[in-house]
Amino acid sequence: MNQLYIFLALFLLLNLAVGLVRVFRGPTSADRMLSAQLFGTTGVTILLLLAQGLANPMLRDIALVFVLLSILAVAAFVKRIKPETGGEADEP
Amino acid sequence: MSLRDVLSFIFLLAGIFFFLAGTLGVLRFPDVYGRLHALTKADNLGLGLTVIGLMMQAGSWLEVLKLLLIWILVLLASATASFLIARTALRSGIPPWRP
Secondary structure, eight states: OHHHHHHHHHHHHHHHHHHHHHHHHOSSHHHHHHHHHHHHHHHHHHHHHHHHHTTOTHHHHHHHHHHHHHHHHHHHHHHHHOGGGTSGGGOO | OOHHHHHHHHHHHHHHHHHHHHHHHHHHOSSHHHHHHHHHHHHHHHHHHHHHHHHTTOSSHHHHHHHHHHHHHHHHHHHHHHHHHHHHHHHTTOOOOOO
16 A cells, blocks of 8 residues: 555656646746646645655645745745736725 | 555545646646636645545544645635736736637
């Protein structure tokens, strides 16, 4: 059963590598930022699978940190992309 | 191999399938909004199914609660992130795709 977790984690890693094509090709910067979200979700799943497969519960804590980092990356991107509007000035 | 292992295996495989579908959507959809829709929904469902599969193998209730906590945090975070990306894309003038 333990090899199954490692195999699934490897498959997800492959999935992530294929997703990188979008970073390379994506016409807009939003497309490239989208892959940060892909990395967040898939990375968390890989870490959870590895925590089970390697019997190392510490990896679950790393997964929690991963979630926070991915949302922070997106928040920083959103703040950076349009400096001229000044953030919340054009809130409906 | 007990019934619990078989059920867990099925949930794990279903979760991985949704991850594959999400990546396929990211590569194939025509604009950023479609890609965002495919990625966010499919990946969060895949993570949820994987978490359910892992919960069945967990040793204690504390582990189950922690996995549930991670899933809920990912749901909140990626829903917020996808809205932020979509709004930024719309404001910076990327038109939604029309067939």
